[in-house]
Amino acid sequence: MAHCFSQLTDSRxxxxxxxxxxxxxxxxxxxxxxxxxxxxxxxxPLIRHTDMPEEMRVETMELCVTACExxxxxxxxxxxxxxxxxxxxxxxxxxxxxxxxxxxxVTHEVKNLLYMFFGGSLAVCVWKCS
Amino acid sequence: xxxxxxxxxxxxxxxxxxxxxLPVAKSTKAASKxxxxxxxxxxxxxLDEWSGKALIKPPEQLELTEAELKEETTRILTANNPHxxxxxxxxxxxxxSYKPTSVVDQMAVHFVLEGSLLHQDSDEARRLRAKEGLPxxxxxxxxxxxxxxxxxxxPATPIEDGGEEAGEEDRPDSVASKTxxxxxxxxxxxxxxxxxxxxxxxxxxxxxxxxxPPPRSNFSDTVNQWEIYDAYVEELQQxxxxxxxxxxxxxxxxxxxxxxxxxxxxxxxxxISKVGKASKIFERMVNQNTFDDIAQDFKYFEDASDExxxxxxxxxxLWKFQYDKAKRLSVTALCWNKKYQDLFAVGMGSYDFxxxxxxxxxxxxxxxSAFPEFIYPTDSGVLCLxxxxxxxxxxxxxxxxxxxxxxxxKEEGLEPLYKSTAKTGKHTDPVWQVRWQNDDMDNNHNFxxxxxxxxxxxxxxxxxxxxxxxxxRLSLNGAVSDGPxxxxxxxxxxxxxxxxHKQIDYLFxxxxxxGKIHKCSKTYSSQFLETYDAHSMAVDAVKWxxxxxxxxxxxxxxxxxKIWDHAINTPMFTFDLKAAVGDVAWSPYSSTVFAAVxxxxxxxxxxxxxxxxxxxxxxxxxxxxxxxxxxxxFNPIYPILIVGDDRGYVSSLKLSPNLRKKPKCKKGQEQPxxxxxxxxxxxxxxxxxxxxxxxxV
Numbered sequence: 001m002a003h004c005f006s007q008l009t010d011s012r013x014x015x016x017x018x019x020x021x022x023x024x025x026x027x028x029x030x031x032x033x034x035x036x037x038x039x040x041x042x043x044x045p046l047i048r049h050t051d052m053p054e055e056m057r058v059e060t061m062e063l064c065v066t067a068c069e070x071x072x073x074x075x076x077x078x079x080x081x082x083x084x085x086x087x088x089x090x091x092x093x094x095x096x097x098x099x100x101x102x103x104x105x106v107t108h109e110v111k112n113l114l115y116m117f118f119g120g121s122l123a124v125c126v127w128k129c130s
Numbered sequence: 131x132x133x134x135x136x137x138x139x140x141x142x143x144x145x146x147x148x149x150x151x152l153p154v155a156k157s158t159k160a161a162s163k164x165x166x167x168x169x170x171x172x173x174x175x176x177l178d179e180w181s182g183k184a185l186i187k188p189p190e191q192l193e194l195t196e197a198e199l200k201e202e203t204t205r206i207l208t209a210n211n212p213h214x215x216x217x218x219x220x221x222x223x224x225x226x227s228y229k230p231t232s233v234v235d236q237m238a239v240h241f242v243l244e245g246s247l248l249h250q251d252s253d254e255a256r257r258l259r260a261k262e263g264l265p266x267x268x269x270x271x272x273x274x275x276x277x278x279x280x281x282x283x284x285p286a287t288p289i290e291d292g293g294e295e296a297g298e299e300d301r302p303d304s305v306a307s308k309t310x311x312x313x314x315x316x317x318x319x320x321x322x323x324x325x326x327x328x329x330x331x332x333x334x335x336x337x338x339x340x341x342x343p344p345p346r347s348n349f350s351d352t353v354n355q356w357e358i359y360d361a362y363v364e365e366l367q368q369x370x371x372x373x374x375x376x377x378x379x380x381x382x383x384x385x386x387x388x389x390x391x392x393x394x395x396x397x398x399x400x401x402i403s404k405v406g407k408a409s410k411i412f413e414r415m416v417n418q419n420t421f422d423d424i425a426q427d428f429k430y431f432e433d434a435s436d437e438x439x440x441x442x443x444x445x446x447x448l449w450k451f452q453y454d455k456a457k458r459l460s461v462t463a464l465c466w467n468k469k470y471q472d473l474f475a476v477g478m479g480s481y482d483f484x485x486x487x488x489x490x491x492x493x494x495x496x497x498x499s500a501f502p503e504f505i506y507p508t509d510s511g512v513l514c515l516x517x518x519x520x521x522x523x524x525x526x527x528x529x530x531x532x533x534x535x536x537x538x539x540k541e542e543g544l545e546p547l548y549k550s551t552a553k554t555g556k557h558t559d560p561v562w563q564v565r566w567q568n569d570d571m572d573n574n575h576n577f578x579x580x581x582x583x584x585x586x587x588x589x590x591x592x593x594x595x596x597x598x599x600x601x602x603r604l605s606l607n608g609a610v611s612d613g614p615x616x617x618x619x620x621x622x623x624x625x626x627x628x629x630x631h632k633q634i635d636y637l638f639x640x641x642x643x644x645g646k647i648h649k650c651s652k653t654y655s656s657q658f659l660e661t662y663d664a665h666s667m668a669v670d671a672v673k674w675x676x677x678x679x680x681x682x683x684x685x686x687x688x689x690x691x692k693i694w695d696h697a698i699n700t701p702m703f704t705f706d707l708k709a710a711v712g713d714v715a716w717s718p719y720s721s722t723v724f725a726a727v728x729x730x731x732x733x734x735x736x737x738x739x740x741x742x743x744x745x746x747x748x749x750x751x752x753x754x755x756x757x758x759x760x761x762x763x764f765n766p767i768y769p770i771l772i773v774g775d776d777r778g779y780v781s782s783l784k785l786s787p788n789l790r791k792k793p794k795c796k797k798g799q800e801q802p803x804x805x806x807x808x809x810x811x812x813x814x815x816x817x818x819x820x821x822x823x824x825x826x827v
Contacts, residue, residue: 042366046365049349049351100355101353102353102354103352104351105349106348108346108348109346110344113349117361121355121358123353
């Protein structure tokens with residue numbers, strides 16, 4: 001809990017620090033535009049943590065992006081699609097979590113974990129453990 | 131089954147009545163013999179039991195008459211062994227002489243069989259039976275033996291068979307033993323195993339225990355919106371930073387890339403190239419140290435004895451340049467670099483037309499006499515070269531195979547920048563001289579070449595090719611050349627040397643193999659301006675004076691060096707050097723000084739100002755008399771000259787004060803006029819001109 005708190009304060013500080021110059025530069029009246037900007041800028045997939053080999057990582061990442069775009073409103077379907085494709089491609093048993101906010105503690109087989117953000121608000125965690 | 135039984139029976143019979151066997155055999159033999167004879171007599175009777183069978187006679191069987199057949203041949207068996215020797219002698223020590231031995235062993239053993247059979251009624255058999263304790267066997271055996279010899283035997287054996295294994299029955303000895311002691315086969319009780327079960331059975335293993343579980347690890351994190359936001363912001367900042375960095379580096383990178391590639395290439399080629407520069411500096415330092423005395427001589431030594439020698443001077447040998455890989459080649463061309471006065475190019479090849487092969491273009495520096503600065507191996511022998519006046523990194527080379535090429539010292543690699551090919555008008559015979567010209571109207575570099583095929587060709591370096599223009603075709607008959615059509619094969623004159631006038635751009639001289647020198651113009655391709663009947667052998671070199679616009683010098687293998695005024699048809703001076711003259715060179719510091727090398731290994735230095743008839747220096751500079759000097763060149767600045775020989779050596783020689791200062795002293799006497807250099811030269815030349823006029827008139 002304490003750890004969580006400290007992170008929170010940290011991030012806030014950063015958010016704050018990141019925003020001030022922009023406000024100063026662009027003026028206060030363009031909040032909407034900024035938001036659109038933010039969405040546009042933050043739409044790319046961002047890998048937070050992975051131990052996959054290069055080829056596998058790229059493939060998995062693309063799969064996640066495809067699934068999240070295809071089922072933009074249904075995380076469950078997206079997760080199902082990812083899981084099934086991964087099972088087919090790399091053997092069972094894969095587990096997928098998609099959501100906007102969650103905590104997790106998982107055991108995974110080494111070199112079979114991908115944890116990424118996508119679209120500015122989604123987190124995807126894919127791992128294998130049979 | 132019955133067969134072994136019969137055998138067993140007969141065997142037993144044999145054992146019981148041993149003596150009876152022989153007579154039985156004999157009787158059967160006799161019977162068969164009789165039957166044979168009967169068959170021989172009347173085969174067609176059919177009474178015999180064997181008559182049904184056709185007799186097969188061996189082909190080589192003797193044909194006997196009936197009388198012969200009927201004749202009885204008796205054979206008597208005796209107790210004498212026919213193979214036993216009759217005359218054995220033994221040495222008797224008692225009587226001290228050889229004695230025939232009377233007792234000779236006459237026995238011959240044909241067959242021995244140890245019998246293991248016993249008579250069942252014998253004492254031994256009884257003893258054995260008692261010992262083994264097999265009472266039940268005896269009655270069967272007894273019943274079998276008593277009533278008849280053979281008949282009860284057959285039922286007896288099947289009973290045994292039933293108890294035994296079939297495999298055991300086949301062996302006759304086992305049968306024999308069985309008939310004696312009828313005991314059941316007892317298997318080995320300790321390590322008996324059935325024959326069928328003797329293979330090794332692999333122990334069973336469980337497969338599941340052979341693999342290790344894949345390694346696992348734990349991972350945990352918390353996600354929420356601000357975490358995601360933070361991550362994205364951080365990433366974007368990172369990206370921007372990278373972009374800035376890349377921009378800053380990009381410009382550098384572009385420059386560096388080519389360099390890096392070069393470095394990479396070099397490193398791939400040779401690891402030493404990393405320390406190439408350092409090692410080069412080091413090599414020079416070492417050489418400077420080693421040849422310190424020579425360097426001191428080069429810079430400061432002035433031969434003091436010259437003052438007492440009046441006019442004559444000497445040559446002081448300085449560095450000697452050689453390269454191991456070019457040892458077999460002879461020096462065919464020398465040229466100083468105009469920009470770096472310590473650097474000169476050496477062309478290596480061969481003048482012996484029967485020993486043509488590879489060649490080499492090497493650059494030496496006075497600062498490092500141990501190893502060339504640049505080395506360019508060539509497929510064909512180099513015959514001539516010229517370094518560009520302004521762009522000293524460009525060197526034009528003429529080859530024995532008729533090619534001309536341009537090397538660029540700045541470029542990496544050993545290949546020439548340009549090379550003429552058969553398509554692009556290469557000479558068909560050896561190229562004897564090349565000479566750079568001033569850049570043309572389009573600022574393209576260009577040079578001229580002369581070859582034995584009689585062509586003088588201008589080569590222009592256009593972007594990536596060598597464009598040629600025929601300037602003149604030399605011909606033998608008269609002074610006129612009829613261009614391409616009129617050039618008959620025998621009419622072609624072979625150019626061996628040429629030189630361009632220092633001031634008049636279009637004017638040039640061509641020396642030929644026939645000994646003639648033609649004065650030509652670049653503008654008239656069909657006509658010679660003048661032809662001088664110069665030599666009786668090939669003209670080895672022809673050179674305009676550096677100062678006087680009218681004077682040129684020529685040398686030839688006919689032992690002579692001649693100095694000409696181009697306006698006059700006859701030579702001004704003629705010097706006989708008593709050996710074929712390889713090369714001649716005007717000095718760059720005085721219009722009256724020139725040097726020549728001859729094939730006897732001697733350098734001759736003349737100063738017409740001092741002595742019009744004799745050389746002021748005449749010095750042999752080779753170690754062996756055999757070695758021929760081929761070329762000579764003055765350094766444009768320093769008072770040294772380099773001479774090349776046919777063993778691939780290049781020697782540098784310092785001119786003693788008399789060879790260069792005296793004329794200056796004389797100039798000093800005429801200093802009012804000589805203060806201005808050009809005028810001083812003109813003065814000298816005027817005086818020179820006056821002299822030839824006197825001599826000719």
